[in-house]
Amino acid sequence: MSAREWSVAWKTLVARPSRNERGRTALAIVAVALAIAVVVAIRMANRTALESFEQTSRAVAGRGALTVHGPTPISSTLFPRLRWLGAYAEAEPYIDRYAYDPRAHDTLELLGLDWAAEVAHHLPLNRNLIAPGSRQQRRAAVLLTSYYAQRYHYRRGDWLPLVLNGRLVRLWIAGVLPQSKLATAQSGHIALMDVAAEAHLLGQVRGAPLRFDGLQLRLAPGVSEPWLASQVQPFLPADDHVEPAAVRRRQTEKMVSAFAANLRALSYVALLVGAFLIYNTIAMGVVRRRTAIATLRALGASRRAILAVFLAEALLLSVIGGLAGLALGRLLAGLALHLVSMTLNALYTVTHPKAVRFTAGDLVWALILAVGVGLISAWGPAREAARVAPAEGMRPGLYETQFAVAKHRWLWLGLACALLAAVCAKLPAIGTVPFWGFASALMAVLGMGLLLPFAVSHLLRLGRSRLLDPASAAAGRNRWWPLRLSLGLAAASLLSALRRTSVLLAALTTAVAMFIAVAIMVGSFRVTVSTWLGETLRADVFLRARDWTRSNNAPLPREVLRQLERLPGVGAAGEYSAVPETYRGQRIFISTAWSRDLESGRRNVRLAGEASGPMHRGCPLRFLRSAGDWNIWRRGSRRGEVFVSEPFARHFDRWPGRQIQLPTQAGPQKLRIAAVFRDYSSSQGYVFMNLALFEKLYGKPLASSAGLYARPGMTVERLLAQVTQVLASMPGERQALTVNDYQSLWREALKVFDQTFRVTWSLELIALAVAILGVANTLLAVALERRRELAVLLFLGATRRQTRRMLLGEAVWIGALALLFGTLLGVVLAAILIFVINVQSFGWTIQVHAPWTWLLPACLLVFAATLIAALGPAGVAAQVDPVAAVRVE
Amino acid sequence: MKTFLAILFITVATLPVAAQSAAAAVSPGFQLALPGYQWNFPRDHGAHPHFANEWWYWTGNLSGAHGQRFGFELTFFRVSPNPDAPLDRDFYLAHFALTDVAGNRFFFHERSRRGAWGQAGVRMVAPGPNAGLQCGAHSGLRLWNENWTADFLSSGACHLQARWGDYALDLQLDPHAARMFNGPGGLSQKGPAHGQASYYYSVPRASVNGVIEFAGSNTQVTGAAWMDHEFASNQLGTNQQGWDWMGLQLTEAGKPLDVMLFNLRDTNGSRDPYSSGTCFVEHSGRSPSITTWLKASDFKISPFLWWRSPITRARYPVAWTVEIPRRGLKLQVRAAIDNQELRGGGPGLAYWEGAVVVKGTGPGGASVEGRGYLELTGYAGQLRITTAHPAGAH
Structure with missing residues (x-):
């Protein structure tokens, strides 16, 4: 194909018609741009959200090569038995919690590290953490990131109010963390303090052995991770694990990735629609320029030149559309990220993604997608164009009929696709x-x-x-x-x-x-x-610690709860507790609930006025396949069986009658599943059991949420007013608790x-x-x-x-x-x-x-x-x- | 005497109590080092919790069967940053370093722990049926920081063990080595003020037998170790920039001579008048040990070669001439290898400590030679005590 041949074909078939149909060309470009923008925006938002996890896990967990963690806290009494470990690794205890800052209305990750061990680890912790100050200040000394301090106008020497584990505590800002890897965790929403100080803040008794969330192990050069893990394991509580540091957060990351994958799949729907449109644009271009094509062919233009010109048109449309889409996508990404991170925070864990970043990868990806979709969808029409014979094309009016629509062949293909869709769905x-679900939808x-x-x-x-x-x-x-x-x-x-x-x-x-x-x-x-x-x-008024999140199971302060229960308007109280556990390498929650009639003091009773409702108040669960909830609950509980949430049952394929082995305080226990209950609050699995069994396996539960039931004749409004009044006299608790009535919750x-x-x-x-x-x-x-x-x-x-x-x-x-x-x-x-x-x-x-x-x-x-x-x-x-x-x- | 470092470090980091105030201030509840201390061994090998700072350290030059030369360093520090908080009362820092002279290789690792959780400490283990369980095969006094241990055995010998990955030492020290006190009654005066001093003794020459592992390869070694033990609460009110310390094990006309010198450098570049030293001739046969205490005016030291660390860019004087006219000694002290820099704890806190080779002449021009350890602090930039925190040196 000569340059001249090309230029004539281009002018005749693309340049001139497009100029005459500016509106149409613009519409096609806008359609491509929108489709690409959606894909790019979701891609950027997803990446930023996931990056925030990765970065935090690198900065926090990644400080050591291995971490020891598990449901059972690591006691400081373990250390003397682990002295041998000093030959292969530096072991440092940590406590890692989320806290809620009621002044800034934001959440912070509060990471407790051992300042003494940090002295040898080049962390700025030692420099400022226990800076000059009173004993009270030293006990609550914390380091903030410069990001957080600047954003909320905190300065060195200020007191930082935090709701930690359901209580309002005041921390003393001993200094600001200089720029370091750790300061980038949670996009700066992180604060450091001494692990012992944090343990005491969490209510651990002074003078008693401390309990830590886990240990970070920094390995000596040349020590093998699996070997060391196998050596450490026998010293740990049975349900604790030694794992590569990143694994712990990877569990959350995995769930979030699934969510991100769903969004990505949806974003491609727009692209699919865009592909149809490019196909249509080119196909119609071909139809409308049949005469011109035929003329050009008669004048000696080759089939290849015609093909190339139409593909080039598609390419041009897609590149312009792709670039415009990229720009638009960058604008939309901020919004998408906001929506995505709200969802992640609601469903999974606390995350603070930083601002959306535009990378060369995005540019390349957008162009590849746009050009790929453009060329693939233009290929068919362009080839048809190349096949136009000079004579037939010049006859006006013959256009569409020439394209024999092989609609019967397509019918069979379509039926085959439908069949494949049905297969994929299974x-x-x-x-x-x-993956197959999406394949099914695509089919x-x-x-x-x-x-x-x-x-x-x-x-x-x-x-x-x-x-x-x-x-x-x-x-x-x-x-x-x-x-x-x-x-x-x-x-x-x-x-x-x-x-x-x-x-x-x-x-x-x-x-x-x-x-x-x-x-x-x-x-x-x-x-x-x-x-x-x-x-x-079912309750009328609900209480929850302000810093409660799915990944931060903060308990309610017990004495406040008792005080509220004594209010004259309260007839009964229910409490709920969930503790994180690991089942087959995945995070699950073990939960229980109990209610008390405050007059009789009896537990788990049917409460007054419940019989008329669709549900017995005494039974906290809705079961999957039956209406007789109360009896299933009573029978299962009597037999010492457990109830699993639907996501648990589906994810692990464990249904009523099967046994599951759970790690407990008394070692692993096999428990039979009595029934599966509905749970839309979380896609993570829950195992529910009655209070007696819970106490036997996990000790006395700390309530993480509670409900108060109004006494007969008492309105919810009046009860809520009573609760608010009591809390008003306790400013700390007022800030530490979230109170909702039924409606608002x-x-x-x-x-x-x-x-x-x-x-x-x-x-x-x-x-x-x-x-x-x-x-x-x-x-x-x-x-x-x-x-x-x-x-x-x-x-x-x-x-x-x-x-x-x-x-x-x-x-x-x-x-x-x-x-x-x-x-x-x-x-x-x-x-x-x-x-x-x-x-x-x-x-x-x-x-x-x-x-x-x-x-x-x-x-x-x-x-x-x-x-x-x-x-x-x-x-x-x-x-x-x-x-x-x-x-x- | 990275003590200086350790203490600087801890005080800057953690000690609010003594803060900002004058040098003479001492943390409440601690004793000062004053004349008249009644030494009592083996008890005084152990910890002295009434003093804010304490350290034990072993250095030494070792040889393998085929003439390979090594240096080793194993040190334990105890600091009380915050005596009224049980969890912060005792803080332990430890350094472990090995020098492979022929291979021109140097290894070090630093470790720090709270004492409160038993990860590190000093403890007397009474001989008895359970002693073996608690303290390996030993009974007596144990210093430990995780798996790094120093045991003072009931025989009087000392057993050192340390491992970090592929680097390890396991050394038995001679039980019959003599002790030398640095200063009259073991009181080492560091400044003009009342109590501005430390208690300080050394075991300057203990023969060593054992194994070291360097990068995974084991060598049977013999040689001589030097041990220092010092404790104080407030020995220095300082405007020091740093100091130079050396412990030399010499042979003068076939007889052993041990020399300890430290030279305090003030921030204005001058030499502190409380720099001092000790010369020690161990008893042999019937003749008793002879200890000579040196004042600052009794010795002169000056550097003549420097090495620049490629990592911290600090410039260390790694070769010195030493003159002790009273003893007729003129010595040249040179690093066995240049790179024996330890970088612990953070920027600005690097220092140099390593094996040295000594050559020179004694009275009448007789040849004197030997080995030793040299410590150089305050050369890595920002090592500076801005306020008068208690800090210590030998």
Whole structure:
């Protein structure tokens, strides 16, 4: 291919037409840009969120090569027996907790290290930590990062209020950590103090042996990690582990990665829609320039030159779209990160991601995606262009019919895809990432795309023959006739361009389907969670430590609880406790709850006024497969059996009747599962047992949350007022506790829920916007391309209003068909999301509950948007200059 | 006498009690080193908790069967940064270093621990049926910092053990070595003020037998060790920049002569008048030991070669001429290898301590030679006591 040949072909086939159709080119670029922006934004947000974990784990845990940790604290009495270890490693105790800063309304990781051991480890800890000050100050001395100090205006010598383990404590800021690796952990939301001081702050008794969260081991050069781990293990409590330092946080990281993978998968939906649109743009370009192609071929242009020119056009579109998408994605990423980290904090653990960073990798990735998608989707149309024979191409009017639509072959392919989708839906998850679930969804989308030509052609043909039926046309020329006529003509027109129609429909159908699927999934989920909350939150007033998070099981101060229970308005009290454990290498929680009738003092009794409710207050759980909750609970508890949460059962495949072996204070214990209960509060597994069993296996529990039940005749408002009044007299506790009534807790829980799905929604809305842009783009092309046909119609006496209406008629068909097939596909995808992807990622069963009340109006809105998108192209159609249009040069 | 370092370190880091005040201030509850101390061994090998700072250290030059030369250093420090807080009452620091002269290789490791949890400490182990369980095969006095131990055995011998990865030592020290007191009655005056002194004795020449492991290879060694033990509460009110210390085991006309010198350098560059030293001739046959105490004016030392550390950029004087006119000694002291720099505890706290070779002449020009250890502190930049914290040196 010569340069001249190329330049002529480029000018004729791309440059000139594009200039004439600036709007259309711009729309295509915007569609690509939006799709790429979504992918890039999610990619950046995910990466930043995950990086924050990695960085923290490197900075904190990564200081030692190995860590010793476990549910049983490491006692300082262990040290004399570990002296031999000094030959191979430096062992340093640590305590690592989260604390809540009520002044800044932010969370801090409070890391306790042994200042004495740190002296030899080059940490700035020793320099300032026990700086001159009173004994009281030294006991509470803490180092803040310069980031945190600056952000919240703390200075050296200030007192820092923190809610630590359910209590308000005051720490004395002995200094600011200089820039170091450790200071970058949690993006600066970290504070250091002496491990012994932190132990005392946590309520450990002065003078008694201290208990630490674990040990960090720094190995001597040449010492093998596995060997040393095997040597240390026999000295540890049975359920404690020696692991490479990063592993501990990796557990959380793994869960978060699953969440990130789900988001990433959703973000690619927008890209898929974008791919359909690029295909369509190029395909239509080919159709509209058939004459030009044929002329060029007749003048000696090679097939390769034609192919190259169309691929180059796709490349140009994708690169411009990709770059614009990158810029837009960078803007959206901040927002996405905010949403993602809110979700992570609500569901998993405390994380403080830093600002989104743009890397060369993002640039490369965005371009690869844009160019890859562009070239792949343009390949088919470009090849068709290259095949145009000079003679046939020059005959006007022959365009679409020349493309034999192999719709029957596609039908079979589509059915095969549907079958594959069904098979994939049955395959298990890989880890917690529902890879096959996503594959199944993709197959369903592809299958629908392939079935569309067949289904659409039948429907359109039916529509055309019904609407333009000569008999009825003759009989009933009523006032509906113009509408029937334009719809019928539109159907005929769409039918004559079946390929283009199918591709456009595939894009819109996919977007509509994903939108509907997510709506059904989230709607069902919300109703399920809301119902579950209503059934499980039975108390009237709820108490929780301010620094309580999923990963920081802060207890409630017992004496405050006792004082509140003595309030005259309180009839009964329930308390709940959960302790972290490790089961098969994963973090789980062992939980228990108990309630007391405050008059009789009896435990776990049925409380007054409960019988009428759907749930017995005495039984804290909702079971998966039965309504007779109270009896299952009583029978299982009597037998010393345990109850596992649904995510636990699914994740570990442990169901009623099976035994699980749990690490306990008295060594590993085999326990039988009595039943599985619903739990939407966490995708981490919970094992629930009654108080007696819990006390036997784990000792007396510390309540991490509590509920107060109003005495009969007492309103919740008055009880809440009483509680608030008591707390007002205790300023420390007031800051350390969160108090909610039933209503506000319920609202708060649903708020967290809604936050969680805000990203998902945004992604689907953008995909939908991309698809509707596609409709505008395509109809504009239709209007331009059929100028000659419209001109002929005008010569035959059609009015401009009629031609306009005909184009709108096409939009009506497209919108209606997309909604029809989109709803069908949407229901299938919703089923895959609910029954496959959701179950595999989180382990939750969701009661299907489609939110039709707002989904129907939303569908109408999509339909309206399609029509509005068609207004512009229709206007173009109405302005056709018939003389110019029919003139043949 | 990284004591200086250790104490500086701990006081800067942790000691608020004595803060900012004058040198003469002493932490409440501690005793001062004053004349008239009644020494009592083996008790005084052990810890003296009424004194704020204390250290034991062993250095020595060793040889393998094929003439390989090694230096070793094993030191234990006890500091009381915060006597009224049980968990911070005792802090232990330890250094372990090996020098492979032929291979020009140097190894060191630093370790620090609280005493409160039994990771480090000093304890008398009474001979008895359980002694073996608690203290290996030994009974007597044990110093330990994790697995690094020094045992004073009931026989009077000393057993040193340390390992960090592929580096280790296991040395038996001669039970019959003589003690030398540094200063009259073992009181080493460090300044003009009342109690501005330390109790300080040495065992300057104990023959050694044992094994060292350097980078995984074992060598049977023999040689001579030098032990120092010093304790004080407030020996220095200092404006010192650092000091130079040396402990030399010499042979003068076929007879052993041990020399300890320390030279305190003030921040203004001058030599502190309380620099001092000891010459010691061990008893032999019927003749008793002879101890000569040297004042600052009794000896002159000056450097003539320097080595710059590639890591800290500190410039250390690694070769010295020493003159002790009273004894007719003129000596040249040179590092066995240049790089024997220890970098512990943080920036600015690096120092040099290593094996040296000594050559020179005695009275009448007779040849004198020997080996020893040299310590150089205050050369690595910011080593500076800005306020008058208690700090110590030999």
